[in-house]
Amino acid sequence: MKSAVVLLPGLNRDRDMIAALTKIGGQAPATVWQTDTEIPDVDLIVIPGGFSYGDYLRCGAIAARMPVMRAVAEKAAKGVMVMGVCNGFQILLEAGLLPGALMRNASLNFVCREVKLEVANANTAFTRGYTPGQIIRCPVAHHDGNFFADAETLARIEGESQVVFRYADGTNPNGSLNDIAGVISDGGNVLGLMPHPENLIEAAHGGTDGRALFEGLLGKAA
Amino acid sequence: MTIRNDIPITDDLIASHGLKPDEYQRILDLIGREPTFTELGIFSAMWNEHCSYKSSRKWLRTLPTSGPRVIQGPGENAGVVDIGDGQAVVFKMESHNHPSYIEPYQGAATGMGGILRDVFTMGARPIAAMNALRFGEPDHPKTRHLVSGVVAGVGGYGNSFGVPTVGGEVQFDARYNGNCLVNAFAAGLADTDAIFYSKASGVGLPVVYLGAKTGRDGVGGATMASAEFDESIEEKRPTVQVGDPFTEKCLLEACLELMASGAVIAIQDMGAAGLTCSAVEMGAKGDLGIRLDLDRVPVREQHMSAYEMMLSESQERMLMVLRPEQEEEAEAIFRKWGLDFAIVGETTDDLRFRVFHQGEEVANLPIKELGDEAPEYDRPWVEPKAPAPLGPVPQVDVADALLKLLGSPDLSSRRWVWEQYDTLIQGNSLQIPGGDAGVARVEGHETKALAFSSDVNPRYCEADAYEGGKQAVAECWRNLTATGALPLAATDNLNFGNPERPEIMGQLVHAIKGIGEACRALDFPIVSGNVSLYNETSGQGILPTPTIGGVGLIDDWSKMARIGFAAADEIVVLIGPKGAWGWHLGQSALLREVFGRSEGAPPPVDLAHEKRAGDYVRQLIRDGVATAAHDLSDGGLAVALAEMAMASGIGATVDTWGADEAAAFFGEDQGRYLVTVSRENFGKLHGDPALAVSQIGTTGGSSLKLGNARAISVEELKAAHEGWFPAYMGQ
């Protein structure tokens, strides 16, 4: 399976993501720069975390309007899998590829800690490495991860099982509605999540709970 | 409105530039005429305490700065130390105290920005950061505001830039009420054959300006940083600099890309006194003149005068000498990252620093003298007074006292602070804050890792600056050792009051002597550092605070030790000096928190013992015998045991220790470690005849039982320890 990582100025977990994809997938992903208007033929496009454009204006807002994102949208429309982690999630929301918005954390503080995640929908291309309802460990590191959607949207995404990850065991770090940590598009090929599975994939990270996501995705199911 | 260059130089103007009459006379002697206004600004920037180290230089020279692994000691943007396999660690610590007091968020943020720039200017990618913070007493009306602003600022910058914060310090004391301390540390990794320096070489080469545009930020800032605060502080406000971590991150990537292209001959970041300091340094070091054309400097405000441009402290800027044939390539890299790139001058062979603005030569100064002939003072100093002897200390209820200490401002958990920092980014963090030292894996290497710790006990230094200086080094060295790391080298950030007062100067001299002696004894050279003086408000100086930031090397991180007990039913071993210990309560946390007293001498540091004990513990860790390790520091044995229990959720039972339980459990005698070993391995604790290696208890259960005191559940310990900070900050 081939993958590509989108690079934008200010992203800073790009190296972490590239390392995870390389280690688990066995080959380095292609990279595309913000001004690229074409994305190579890949099965998976990943937008990593960080502070694209410094998180200025709104997180992900400026990045979402860069040329490369038009190309991402076109690929997504064709069914290519797209995953946005943290800032990547914010960018996908700003680009209109996912429903809802991410507001400032309820504490107003940046938060970096390990949380528990419930795999609320294990029946997606991204989560098939997990069992339904499985609780995993995963770190978060963000300032704006407080998921919000209006009542109607919320009812819809809950009804359609578009909530893929939820903060579990009272570990919601940011005030997200319904403990939402990750959502998927109605087409099932675009996933956004706040936590960082790429930072929990090897012994050095103190755990490997994030691995199954990449293994499932990259067709290396454990 | 622009400021003209022919403003008459009056005594008031000289004084307001922080120059003393004899210093001004020296300027007249050097250049043989009256300086222009811009030249006066340039001299004031180069010759203030912050840039010239005029009060401390004489003493800094006494520090050990070399060693078999030291590639670059003090004098460059950061120190460089060989870690083998063709790689080096590049690190430094720097203060941003005054700016942080005036505007805590931006002050701390730009402090982080400055230290990160120091590291990547040398060609290293930053891999770890620490922040050592000191605030006034918790009840002081400004303290909460400073804590929240400084922590948010450190995080706001470091998180966005993308460096993991792996450690730091937070302390409170009334002596910091009027001057908080923000000491920021950064370390990066570079290849030993790709380290970049500020020394220019070659005549007629382009001097290139890179990064963000120049505004009026901090004009006069370096002068401010060297001035004692008084009530007129309000007037100094408009000089606040605002940090832009996004631009800095782009600058990092652009610089590393450019360095890899081979285009860079010399590079220097613009820190304090911006363009002035960086240009003079590049020229003076390379025995070259520099000619600057200010009309080419990218500015973000209109009508900036030469004076303002030369003194601006706008952030995220660099100066570089470039190979002319690679100019286009270089420019393309910077444009790609959205940064300014402008050729603003050239190197010359006349050893003059010449600055042109709107067709006028606004400065023409001898470049070497600007740097090298800065005044140096042998300021008068007096022997610090010996501390008053310690009176009798009553017995305490050990359990109550422990809970009180764990929940005190200085010993409580700093989780509220470090959870606002990204501790995991880059995916190499093996130990995040909360242990003895932060540990980051060396990317691309199977087994190697680096350990980082920042330490000083200012109360010890106040009571005895010499022992306190030794202790700061020893504690840092010990914290690194407790992870299994071999301490390699250190950086020092010397924060003191007004050096023109002989008592303060005496503290500085003694602290440096102590630091030097400890560094020599422990093979722990100082490779970089920073001095921050005049931390004084209305005559009240801060506690002497010589912060030591240390770096250690772990050959195989799979054998690294952590502070948490590894398992139940293991043996708890205390390692320390032989013979009767002092059970030292002078200047202890117990004395201060429980009895509200600060008396006595600080615990003395026996450096030969430190070395021996540290080497022994490190070997136990490397041999896989020690399953957990922790050094003893503030709060002594009881606090150390509690920390090991809390980190693991496993309790322990520890034997009683003679009649004086207060001293036994809370004494702060130096040179001690706790390790745990399995029962099978207990026999492997080879005896070192010079050390006391004693079994003092066993791990297990869910509570901590110390001597005759009531058992405290680990949950209760944690509640006390984790509670204070969030409650204090209102969360």
Place this chain on the structure above:
Amino acid sequence: MIKARVTVTLKNGVLDPQGKAIEGALSALDFSGVGSVRQGKVFDIEVEGSDREAAEADIKAMCEKLLANTVIENYQVEIG
């Protein structure tokens, strides 16, 4: 040169963590009688030219495309 001010505010019903935190902080500072606080943004923009209508149209387009997230925010343009 035309100067404009754009004000972007959260739509009714959209969660405003910052506004809420400020409410709490104000009452902790003993300001009584504070009802709700909602936080928004302003942008002071200078555009070249002298045609105010064209500028207004331009700036509205900027709001739609970038300055506001119209899923959760409203905007308002004043030409100065």
Place this chain on the structure above:
Amino acid sequence: MIKARVTVTLKNGVLDPQGKAIEGALSALDFSGVGSVRQGKVFDIEVEGSDREAAEADIKAMCEKLLANTVIENYQVEIG
């Protein structure tokens, strides 16, 4: 009930990284002729009572104490 709007803007000369980034983004989006962009904040505040002057004084105090960072920001209060 009195409604007030507080507008907080950066003082002249203080670097505005957000504004700068927005300028860049606008020109990347092909909006031409955009000079400078400066970003600020607005707070819409409801306070109890009907004494407009008292409310204004109160809100100014809130600005000084919390809403504005007067080291780098100016503020302006409008009572609605």
